[in-house]
Amino acid sequence: MTRDDDDSHDSHDWQRSWAVASARRLAQAIGELSFEALLDPRPIPEAGAGHYSLSFANAVAYQFRATPSAWGGVHVELGSVARRVGARPFEPADSLIQLLLDAREQLGASVEVLAGWFEEIQAGLLAESIQCERLRGRPASELASLETVALEQHLDGHPKLIAHRGRVGWGLEDLRAHAPESHARVRLDWLIVDPALTRRTGAAPDLVDLVDLVDHCCDPDERARLDAQVAARAPALAERGVLVPVHPWQWQRWIAPQFARQLGVGEIVHLGPFGDHYAPRLSLRTLANVDRRHAADLKLSLTILNTSCWRGLPGRHVTHGAAIGAALGQLVSRDPALSCVRVLGDLGGVSVPHPEYEALGHAPYRVRELIGAIWRTSAATRLEPGEVEVPAAALQQCDLAGTPLLATWVERSGATVSDWLTSLFEHTAVPLYHLLCAHGLGEIAHGQNLGLVLREGLPVAMFLRDFHGDLRRSERAPFAPGSALAGLTALPDEHLLHDLYTGYFVSVLRFVAPLVERSLGLREPEFLALLSRALRRHQAAHPELGEAFARFDPFQPAMARICLNRSRLRAAHGGGAQRPTPELGPPLRNPLATEDYT
Incomplete structure (x- = not known):
């Protein structure tokens, strides 16, 4: 409207x-x-x-x-x-x-x-x-x-969740001002905060220079204006305070009332809007710099109920995110089988836990995650000439006439439908499978955090981002104690397999197959056969991983049916101490198990 x-x-x-x-x-x-x-x-x-x-x-x-x-x-x-x-x-x-x-x-x-x-x-x-x-x-x-x-800003929401795009807490004017489908543009509000209230990337506060990160949000003139405002409004914090960007809606709806005491005594000072303009990405609380596209993306706390949970920013995601991304990037760079994977790691971050809610011990997570910011590497810095990034969610997108966008990319590539899909699987499903089997790492690569790199319409690489809650490890993965990857959530192998199977196959490819059949004429069994053959070829090329292939078996006859809507129907979402977890439905007959696809 x-x-x-x-x-x-x-x-x-x-x-x-x-x-x-x-x-x-x-x-x-x-x-x-x-x-x-x-x-x-x-x-x-x-x-x-x-x-x-x-x-x-x-x-x-x-x-x-x-x-x-x-x-x-x-x-x-x-x-x-x-x-x-x-x-x-x-x-x-x-x-x-x-x-x-x-x-x-x-x-x-x-x-x-x-x-x-x-x-x-x-x-x-x-x-x-x-x-x-x-x-x-x-x-x-x-x-x-x-x-x-x-x-x-033109893409559909989550295809699995019936209540996607719910955004409870926003009205019509909020949608116009801040939602991606409204072609929104925002400027960040800024706070300067007493360092005693903050948690910053890494165990040591000086691991990342947050002062330099501010320059990703402000050109030199705007940075000078911001520094002048600090000197005028918060002289006591000018030398030691921590600059924190916040979403303008979050400031007026949550931060101003809930941090009234800290604002009142000068532990936090609101400086006003400064810096570049940002566009909300598909995940809503992640913002892209539209004035300087090579500058970092920002992920900010945005406390609305949206697509299954309240979208604050957990402090542990801020403090560990940069180290996790760096460790994953190093691991990927050492493994030739992952040469098509490009890691968009965090550059740093800061959160400001609410002292009174933290003192309660198990307060609802939505009031413990009110102020947080993570700077993330922009994909524009990792693209080669002639390459473009499209989110995996775009594979599921059609225009209003029902024509899928992927039909355009197939046509531009000059490849057959089968060859195009094979390239897609070899640059997404196969490296994700290898990451799981060779390194015991599962990435929930859904439509928003997995980016496809296209060259002349053909998939040639993929971006991975947003590892805080979506990267987990096997309980058997031999990471050294104290390493960032050792600190990931540890899961049994049969659970970790679903980061690939449910996270990508069921949540993305399940919706792509009928579009390919309807618009490009390749039937779903043939689609599945191409996926199965790509995985089997990888198994044949890496016999040294035979034991891991047996543990992480995507071809077993039955799989767990992970259900997000069932979870939403079991409890009200007022916000407990932890985010809700999915429910299980009846076992799922695995379509990849048929011998016809080998």
Whole structure:
């Protein structure tokens, strides 16, 4: 919705955008709830292939067209859903909320939890409607040509989470000012903080020079203005204080009221907005410098409920992130099998824990993560001439006519569909598998933290970023005590395998396969065969890893079904001491296990 129609939601364009967003969310919900085995669509044989039905209590039934997924569940055809009550005729259905009300018995959630979920979903529909307006009139070929950050501002949200883009805490003006789909641009607010209140990268406060990191946010003139403001507003902190950038919304909504005492006694001083302009990336709290694209990205605390949890910034992510990224970068540089992997590590960071909430011991995480900033290497510094980065999420993206962006990249590359996908798998799935088997490291490489490097449309490398919570290690990995990688969360091998299987295969490739089949003519079994062969070739090339290949077996007949929406239905998201964890559904029949793919 544009500013010209901000007083009315009844314009023709807005109604069109709302209709498209509603149809997309309804189709997504049926598909994901069927994947998580909360709904059980049944084929309608008399209607022909691809027709399904759902039956609920109170004589409510749905019908729709869909294609079954090899991973389980179905992919629902947009706009095909119809609903019937009793003996009435079927009528077109457009309400996700009505579906969830009809399915209350199957969902098994309390009224409180459902009401909170509805709140997220309604807010997400508003944001998605704005996105649909930005997509209107832009064909896939045009979207595929956008620079990385501009492309991210046109992409869909998380395909697995029904309540994605919920952003509870933001209203319409906040979406316009700060959301990626609104083409937002922000300037950072700055605080200067007594160093006794801060935690900085590494065990030693001077491991990273935060003063130099500020220069990634300010050109020399702006830096001089900022320093002058410190001298004028906070002379007692001028020599020893720590400069901390904060999101302008976070300042006015959370920091000003919750840190009132520290502001009142001068332990924290608000300096105002300074420096470069930033654009929100797909992950929302990560910002890209649009004035100087080679300057570092910034990840900031942003305490809204968005896509499963409150998006603050844990202090441990700030203090350990740079060391983890550096250690991973060194490991990757020493292994020729990982030559296509480029690590975008953290340059440094700072957090300011709230003293009173910390004193409680187990206060909700959302109030313990209110001020934090991480500077991260910009992908622009690691691209060769002729290369571009696109987020893995763009593989799942279509224009409003249903044409996938990847069709443009395949065409530009001049490669066959099979060769293009093989290159994709060899530069993403294979190195992630090698990282797991050779080094005992699992990266949850989802659509936002995995970047594809394309040259003339063909995948040639990948970027990995954001390791704080998404990089874990095997309990058996032999990292030296005290090393950054030894300090990662340790998991049993069967759990760590899902960082690859669920994190990338199920969360990204599951949604790419039907687009390839529909638009490029390569059927899902052939897609899976190409993936399987790429992994098998890697196994054959590295017989020394045979024992690890057996432990991390992506070809076993059954896999755990990791369910994010089930988790959201089990507890309200007021914010406990820890972030929620996924639930397990019934075991998943592994489509990679078939001998036909070898």
